[in-house]
Amino acid sequence: MREDHLPLLHCIECKSTHPSSEPIWRCSCGGRLLPVAGPVFDRAALTGRPFNMWRYREHYQLPRDAAPVTLGEGFTPLTEIDVAGRRVHAKLDFLCPTGSYKDRGSAAMLTQLRAWGLKEIVEDSSGNAGASIAAYAALAGITAHIYVPDSASAGKMAQIALQGANLVKVPGSREACAAAALRHADSTFYASHNWSPFFLLGLKSAAYEIAEQLDWQAPDWVVTPAGNGGVAGGLYYGFRDLVNAGVIAKMPRLALAQAVNCAPVHAAWLQGLQYVPAIDKQPTVAEGIAAAQPVRGLEMLEALRETNGVAHPVSEAEIWAAFEQLARRGLYVEPTSATAGAALESLAAQGVIAPEERVVLYLTGSGLKSTDTIVRHFATRL
Numbered sequence: 001m002r003e004d005h006l007p008l009l010h011c012i013e014c015k016s017t018h019p020s021s022e023p024i025w026r027c028s029c030g031g032r033l034l035p036v037a038g039p040v041f042d043r044a045a046l047t048g049r050p051f052n053m054w055r056y057r058e059h060y061q062l063p064r065d066a067a068p069v070t071l072g073e074g075f076t077p078l079t080e081i082d083v084a085g086r087r088v089h090a091k092l093d094f095l096c097p098t099g100s101y102k103d104r105g106s107a108a109m110l111t112q113l114r115a116w117g118l119k120e121i122v123e124d125s126s127g128n129a130g131a132s133i134a135a136y137a138a139l140a141g142i143t144a145h146i147y148v149p150d151s152a153s154a155g156k157m158a159q160i161a162l163q164g165a166n167l168v169k170v171p172g173s174r175e176a177c178a179a180a181a182l183r184h185a186d187s188t189f190y191a192s193h194n195w196s197p198f199f200l201l202g203l204k205s206a207a208y209e210i211a212e213q214l215d216w217q218a219p220d221w222v223v224t225p226a227g228n229g230g231v232a233g234g235l236y237y238g239f240r241d242l243v244n245a246g247v248i249a250k251m252p253r254l255a256l257a258q259a260v261n262c263a264p265v266h267a268a269w270l271q272g273l274q275y276v277p278a279i280d281k282q283p284t285v286a287e288g289i290a291a292a293q294p295v296r297g298l299e300m301l302e303a304l305r306e307t308n309g310v311a312h313p314v315s316e317a318e319i320w321a322a323f324e325q326l327a328r329r330g331l332y333v334e335p336t337s338a339t340a341g342a343a344l345e346s347l348a349a350q351g352v353i354a355p356e357e358r359v360v361l362y363l364t365g366s367g368l369k370s371t372d373t374i375v376r377h378f379a380t381r382l
């Protein structure tokens with residue numbers, strides 16, 4: 001492995017830099033790491049490349065000679081549908097191999113972890129990231145210990161265990177689960193989707209694809225669920241690469257959907273804060289975004305500032321209404337993903353998103369993951 005192919009990682013807290021030649025997941029000061037700078041996006045280089053996320057591989061800043069750990073993820077359909085009384089482009093990322101967009105991050109991260117020669121990793125997740133990392137770790141021949149809160153969906157837990165990971169159920173909150181994983185990570189490696197710079201780099205592929213599928217036009221808006229900030233950060237950094245290279249003319253505005261019952265980013269945005277405040281979290285059906293203390297909170301606030309974006313809270317009733325509306329269009333997504341549909345509905349009704357504006361609705365996870373929750377909610381009709 002040649003050192004000159006490897007990115008330098010910089011700490012967002014103390015600004016020190018670190019080589020990525022050895023396994024590392026955070027700075028010695030405890031800060032989160034991001035890569036220093038990537039190559040300039042070059043459209044001409046794409047000719048003849050495969051139609052999956054590896055089409056853009058130089059932008060994940062992985063060792064050049066590392067074979068990708070891949071199931072062919074990416075290039076999911078961008079489908080026009082009628083929703084919220086208008087025509088929008090739905091990005092069907094729930095069609096990724098394990099049923100959620102997290103496969104983009106897992107493929108990139110596991111490629112780096114295998115290149116580092118790691119044999120054993122620890123991760124914590126509310127379900128989808130764990131299921132995705134379990135699949136790609138199996139593919140890479142790496143043993144994965146996946147910590148989940150014992151309240152996680154039964155289907156997601158089954159997926160994690162049956163794809164070959166060691167499933168560890170932790171009683172209590174999502175935050176308690178993360179703390180338990182971190183303790184175990186002392187003796188292995190913390191391959192956290194929320195901390196890994198390589199996971200985030202892989203998520204940029206969704207932005208590149210959306211732009212390419214729109215013939216290199218930026219949409220006016222991308223509406224997406226926001227939990228720990230991977231999706232929002234990936235879209236933001238991805239579109240920024242394209243703007244910096246002059247490939248698209250402007251940044252799309254990001255609309256970040258949160259459940260009213262757990263909306264710390266909305267609280268920060270509303271109050272104009274530079275940090276994400278502590279909130280009192282209530283239960284929500286949007287389990288994939290129930291992050292009371294989002295790991296990538298600062299990135300989400302930056303993305304909102306830099307894209308002139310909005311954060312928007314949606315109620316449990318609005319989430320279920322949007323879930324049904326999408327299902328009746330043939331898009332059977334998770335309640336977590338339906339938060340984006342609910343936010344679009346309400347932002348369009350308020351005139352924040354104008355009728356003539358071009359909107360991408362980013363659909364993150366498959367409804368088949370949440371069968372237990374969905375069946376419980378609609379029990380009287382089934």
Ligand SMILES: *Cc1c(COP(=O)(O)O)cnc(C)c1O
Pocket residue numbers: 100102128129225226227228229230231232288289334336337364365366
């Ligand atoms: C993880 C997840 C999200 C939230 O993504 P963040 O990167 O944590 O903001 C949204 N939807 C689904 C289905 C997820 O699994």
Ligand SMILES: [Zn+2]
Pocket residue numbers: 011012013014015016027028029030031
């Ligand atoms: Zn630091």
